[in-house]
Amino acid sequence: MPENLFKINAKEYILPGTRACQGCGLSLAYRYALKALRENTIVTLPASCLCVLHGIYPSTPVMIPCLNNSFASTAASASGLVAGLQAMNRTDITVMAIAGDGGTFDMGIQALSGAAERGTDFIYCCYDNEGYMNTGTQRSSATPLGALTTTTPIATKQQHKKDFIKIMEAHDIAYLATASPAYPIDLYDKFVKAKKIRGTRYLHLYIPCPPGWVFPPKDTVKMGRLAVETGVTPLFEIENGRFRFTGRSKSMAEKGNRLPVINYLEKQGRFRKMNIEQLQQMQRWVDGKWQEYQRRAQE
Amino acid sequence: MSNVQIMTGNSAAAIGAKLSAVQVVAAYPITPQSQLAEILSQYIEGGELKAEYVRVEGEHSALTVCISASTVGARVFTATSANGLLYMHEQLHWAAGSRLPIVMCCVNRGVGAPWTIFNDQQDSLAQRDTGWIQIYCRNNQEILDTVIQAYRIAEAVYAPVMVNYDGFVLSHTMMPVAVPDSETVRDFLPPYRPHTILSPDDPRNLNPVLFPWRRENSAGVLCDGYMEMRYKLQAALEKAPAVIQETNRLFTAAFGRDHGGLHWEYRTEDAELLLVGMGSLASEATAAADLLREEGIRAGVIGVRVFRPFPARELRAACARAKGIVIFEKGISYGYEGALCSELKAALYRAESQAPIHNYIAGLGGRDVKARELADAARTSWQAMEKGNYDQPTSWLNCYTG
Numbered sequence: 233m234p235e236n237l238f239k240i241n242a243k244e245y246i247l248p249g250t251r252a253c254q255g256c257g258l259s260l261a262y263r264y265a266l267k268a269l270r271e272n273t274i275v276t277l278p279a280s281c282l283c284v285l286h287g288i289y290p291s292t293p294v295m296i297p298c299l300n301n302s303f304a305s306t307a308a309s310a311s312g313l314v315a316g317l318q319a320m321n322r323t324d325i326t327v328m329a330i331a332g333d334g335g336t337f338d339m340g341i342q343a344l345s346g347a348a349e350r351g352t353d354f355i356y357c358c359y360d361n362e363g364y365m366n367t368g369t370q371r372s373s374a375t376p377l378g379a380l381t382t383t384t385p386i387a388t389k390q391q392h393k394k395d396f397i398k399i400m401e402a403h404d405i406a407y408l409a410t411a412s413p414a415y416p417i418d419l420y421d422k423f424v425k426a427k428k429i430r431g432t433r434y435l436h437l438y439i440p441c442p443p444g445w446v447f448p449p450k451d452t453v454k455m456g457r458l459a460v461e462t463g464v465t466p467l468f469e470i471e472n473g474r475f476r477f478t479g480r481s482k483s484m485a486e487k488g489n490r491l492p493v494i495n496y497l498e499k500q501g502r503f504r505k506m507n508i509e510q511l512q513q514m515q516r517w518v519d520g521k522w523q524e525y526q527r528r529a530q531e
Numbered sequence: 532m533s534n535v536q537i538m539t540g541n542s543a544a545a546i547g548a549k550l551s552a553v554q555v556v557a558a559y560p561i562t563p564q565s566q567l568a569e570i571l572s573q574y575i576e577g578g579e580l581k582a583e584y585v586r587v588e589g590e591h592s593a594l595t596v597c598i599s600a601s602t603v604g605a606r607v608f609t610a611t612s613a614n615g616l617l618y619m620h621e622q623l624h625w626a627a628g629s630r631l632p633i634v635m636c637c638v639n640r641g642v643g644a645p646w647t648i649f650n651d652q653q654d655s656l657a658q659r660d661t662g663w664i665q666i667y668c669r670n671n672q673e674i675l676d677t678v679i680q681a682y683r684i685a686e687a688v689y690a691p692v693m694v695n696y697d698g699f700v701l702s703h704t705m706m707p708v709a710v711p712d713s714e715t716v717r718d719f720l721p722p723y724r725p726h727t728i729l730s731p732d733d734p735r736n737l738n739p740v741l742f743p744w745r746r747e748n749s750a751g752v753l754c755d756g757y758m759e760m761r762y763k764l765q766a767a768l769e770k771a772p773a774v775i776q777e778t779n780r781l782f783t784a785a786f787g788r789d790h791g792g793l794h795w796e797y798r799t800e801d802a803e804l805l806l807v808g809m810g811s812l813a814s815e816a817t818a819a820a821d822l823l824r825e826e827g828i829r830a831g832v833i834g835v836r837v838f839r840p841f842p843a844r845e846l847r848a849a850c851a852r853a854k855g856i857v858i859f860e861k862g863i864s865y866g867y868e869g870a871l872c873s874e875l876k877a878a879l880y881r882a883e884s885q886a887p888i889h890n891y892i893a894g895l896g897g898r899d900v901k902a903r904e905l906a907d908a909a910r911t912s913w914q915a916m917e918k919g920n921y922d923q924p925t926s927w928l929n930c931y932t933g
Contacts, residue, residue, distance in 0.1 A: 272731050276599065283740060290746060290754035292736040297729050299602055300738035301595065302621050308592035312599025315583035319554035319605040325731060346588030
């Protein structure tokens, strides 16, 4: 059950003055993630939107110790932090590696797979804004079908998003969950839970991106909600192989009130060139995934 | 005090790392380094060495693990060869830019394509500009001793050190090696005490984005820009020769072995012809110098032990009386000449010695180079120089060039 709003750690670990874009979904998600993880945490991250959010030397708005790394190395960096802290007898510290979808689905997959296979004791968090947003909205393997990006500028992306959750689940890791900044209590609870578990924990955050997805910055939470309400980004957790819907997705599964994907897609400029065939494909793809999750939820 | 054992170069490197009390090892196997990765895992699993061993999925990750573990204060070690080193290339810059005292053995091997598993030094020479200190060893004793020295040097200047030794020629060749006792090593190399570590006790954001110019922090203190940080790395490496020489002096005092600080010399007192090289090839050149002296050519050898920082001043002095210089090297900067040759020529700019220099590319991909062949090559060069040919183009030794 989600914890009460008032149980959320009141302390702020991100001060005003980040360099994130207006309406950045990541700022919101990261704020709640750090509240859940608290002081005794070290974060490692690659070049990415988050690296920008962390500010320009010599100032940073983030009060958690942080190591910046090269693009392919996030999970390997976490492995090094864990090994180094073990060697220094500092096993009380939580190590969180956090990278975008490009740094996770694409370039970082080798290091992440290696770290997960070794059962490295860390949290890996992928903040998925569905493209190379920091470099100017280029296509990644997390970009959905039919989306315009600066490297699919005319024909739109021709492939579905990679099912990265399945890849991570195949590593038999201790804990795996999805979350959205539009549902901060659900997100917070998952980070609190992940912090308590040992071994590799994978958290997947769906991050609405106003400039990349082409919607007004004021609509970030609305877009996050629509993504969940249409079943495009369902909220769930998988613990020791057991699948469980959480929050809004749980009540949707119970009530069967999932909205059509068009409600979500039509609000974003990136889908303006999507044709009817792609729309139908997308709906079928989301239906298929949703049914699979429902089947698993009932097991 | 010390006991002599017969061992391979890889064993010597592993013992060097063990005696240095490394706390985190990360390695990915590659020929001819793999034996070293295996021996260290035996030490750690067998309880002989108290350290974390991260069996990574690739070399890029191996060095990343070292970078992060070093950032939280651990003494770290890794090793690789050839394409493994090339795969690390991005992280070589990252390690040096992070100013971390990482020590890595590079078991020198030729790089693909096409594949070779055999020795040359193209792999490490191609990493010249990454900000690492590079030391080249000539025998297995020097490998063991240099790994220990490397930590002392790295931790004094906050720059990573690459200890290079030739694949198979040294890595898989048994030689007698005196193994120092761990207490003497501990006195010579105390535990690593970094000035800064990443910790929740003192949160900081390491390696963030920098603007081109200097900026004030919240307390109004003007802080370095990117270029100041680059300058500081350069300044650290400029300071390193003195540290390397001092380390060598202290090592000699503690263990009774002197491998030369930045370079070593053989029969150079009255030498007219200098044979110059690095690693086992320079060692082989000492036998060639003996052969040349039997014929009446006053030959000597200069072994360049430290390639970065390049000991320009010391080599200028060492070459001052030479009438001819022949450089043998196991690498080539394609489109020009051997890297060591270019560096030495630059070091001799406006120097007292204006000796002609002849460059030989030799032993690429493990092609055998015998002392007799080095002597023949040096004699040919010397005879041409005596006839006034001061401009012999780079030659490929033992190679069919059509």
